[in-house]
Amino acid sequence: MLRISKLADYAVVLATWLAAREQRGERHTVRDLAAVTGIHQPTVGKILKHLARHGIVDSQRGARGGYRLAARPEDVPVAAIIEALEGPIAVTECASEETAGACEYEGRCGVQESWQRINAVVGRALESVSLADMAKPGLSPRELVPVARVGGERRMARAAGDVAADDWHG
Amino acid sequence: MLRISKLADYAVVLATWLAAREQRGERHTVRDLAAVTGIHQPTVGKILKHLARHGIVDSQRGARGGYRLAARPEDVPVAAIIEALEGPIAVTECASEETAGACEYEGRCGVQESWQRINAVVGRALESVSLADMAKPGLSPRELVPVARVGGERRMARAAGDVAADDWHG
């Protein structure tokens, strides 16, 4: 699967919603956000607390309090949202600096360095998409190029970059 | 985390090992592979059965049997190994065609299309790295470019593609 957690998924939805109506710095309460997104209120609360702790949203307590985005939507990469909920992005255990050394096969598996590079590619893909990008769908919905599999020819150079940078803002 | 399963991780290690000594089509038994990689024998067996069912390795039963890679290492993307163990790569539930429609928020979340594109980027990153790439570490270990986070400037165009295609085979 290589899937992000549900909480992180919800977090992106919530943050994108905030990004879409980031007007005059208005705050939105957990109750309101739960109502408009359909996500259960306690879960919304938990997620926003995480985002606030990581400086992605700005919170205010008390009556008339609530949350709003702490930065401009263009400046908040999706990767930051995911990391706020799940910690550093690491496709394998040995791919991140934090958990490197925890693998018992380290040193003799021979693929650690390769994983670190794959991880960098994935991380940058997520880093290259902002909340502003998430909020405006439908720009150049170009048909995705079919990809060769086992036994096929050498594969597309730059394919990842094409989608991440060109397609998106094309 | 955004992490692949341990089984998929082991699978890549095993397949890479096979790729590294793909000579004269020799076969390797589960016992031997377990011995050289340090992974427990039953686990190695389970993984190779999955890889065989997906046509990634070629198996032969009986005395003098064993496994070998079914294609040239350059033609086997890491993505194929992961998919053999975990199913289609899908960063979120709504990102893959198979499980699309299972999300109760579908239609009103507004980020489904964006996720599908992110998923395509990640999938291609994994598709662009072959077992041959995994087997030869150390080619152009260029320092990774630091990436701007929340509040930073607009980010690197083509970064993902640079790493996936250029750095790796550069």
Place this chain on the structure above:
DNA sequence: CCCAAACAGGACCGATTCAGTCCTCTATTT
């Protein structure tokens, strides 16, 4: 000054998923 609104922080449990093992069957070689 007090009450209500709203977030902060963390404990907690139930369910799901995953890793790992085992058993039986089939195929191949000697």
Place this chain on the structure above:
DNA sequence: AAATAGAGGACTGAATCGGTCCTGTTTGGG
């Protein structure tokens, strides 16, 4: 025929995760 080796699937213990709840603390309004 016997030994070797994979095929296929069932099963279980553990770890993780999603979701809820409870108790503070802060803020604004009457």
